[in-house]
Amino acid sequence: MRQTMPNPVKIGSTYYLRLHVPRDVVELARGKSAPVHVAEHTSFPKMTSHVKVSLRTKDRGEARRRFSEVLSDLEERWDALRQGTVKLSHRQTLALAGEVRSDFIRFLDENPGEVAMWDDVALADAQAVTGTANPLAVPTPHTRERDMEKRFGGLVDAALSRRALEVDEASRRKLIEQVAAAMQDVSRINIAKAQGDYSESDETTRYPEFNSPREPAKRSVEAEPRTTLSDTIAREVERRASGQQSKPLPDKSVDKYQKVARNFVAFRGNELVATITAREADKWQQYLLASGKLSNSSVRQRLQNLRSIVEWARKQSFGELFPQGNPLDLVQLTERNGVSSEDRTLRMDEAKSILQAARLEGKPELRWLPWLCAYSGARVEEVAQLTPSDFFQYEGDWFYRMTTKGGKSLKNAYGIRRVPVDPLLIEEGLMRFTASHQSRHKERLFVKRAGQNVSDWVRNTVGLDRDELAPNHGWRHLFEDVAMSAGVSDSAKTYITGRATGRSAESYGKSDVMLPGLAREIRKVPSLLQARHSTSAER
Structure with missing residues (x-):
């Protein structure tokens, strides 16, 4: 079985990286920290059998980008553990001590603190250097080593951790000595700044630049040059189906991407993702246009679908495949004459x-x-998934749930909602229809191909053959126009239609208390078959 690629996990409202530490380094890593960079922040999470890092974002797309960066930092730390300890040269020891010095001076440049505070720091540093941190203890080499470790060991650990270094004991002792000397400089310069003398800064030629004692190891997560388009689609399907609250890629979408992959492979004779170029994709686009079998819009959609597959492959390799970016971003998509919303709308x-x-x-x-779409503005794919159990009553009004539970899918998070049933639908007999299926209350009321069946019926049986018309989606535009004309509030209209726009929509449908308000708003929608002359109160 193919191993699932790691992904951010959502805890509460924030995304995290949470991973097992690799088995080959788990004992070496236990209790140690790993420097990771998240946006503008640096943290040092402790490692046990797992490592957990907040990605500091509630956005999944941003979380995946940060996940890749944090994983790279962790891989570097794990690689250092795999390679074991290294011996620092004198130059490297001085360079690391210089970095500690620079951090303290640069970060405190705007507000260096009080002179008294730095006098206390300098005194504590001097006591550690002489082994007299405990005034009751007799200074010995042992007390000095203990005091130096206690005073400067944490700074040394942070300096080594930032560079993902594991050093031998002799190198560590030498680094503690140099950090102690550097901190004397820190106290002196910050005391001067606190007194108003900024003649010195962190700029100095005393400390050399740091050169790593070893070459960075290869990452364990690498781009797979043999990855195919089919592999990529399969991984994406597996990723989206993972977890208890997953949102699997719909079967029709899987078929769509697989078809695009097959057609592109047939054109180029190669399924390897790593060899795809922008020039080759553009040639495929020109070939499809020249064949005359597809509209410009369809050709454009195929290129966009292919670009999505390539982008999945990039993310599955954490950017190591096409590190400079998706090559298909360079392809200029074919232009098309758009159809206005007015032309797509049902008259x-x-x-x-x-x-x-x-x-x-x-x-x-x-x-x-058609009736459900006409009096809700819902997408036909949404209402086609309804089951008898989705309908419920609240304070005498009927509603139905739009949900992703039970294997259903919605376009976005705004699609999850509770829609009031217009009384006109009840007059038509909708509730009698749903009641007749209560014995199979969790089965869908309509066949899977319901949307296409309705579209074909409108075209072929009802006889509406206007080219620009969207037989199903046209209800969505019409409902919004009718609702606006009838005085339905913008927030109610946005919520009922499941739009991803409209900031005030959040005030609707979040609790049962809001449902009567929605029912009152839907009653404002007039009959599409004949004008209503009664008021909403009379209804």
């Missing part, structure tokens, strides 16, 4: 024709999906 006479024809149909999807 009132078309809406009446569909709803009246639906009354005569026996197939559930043809009878009810």
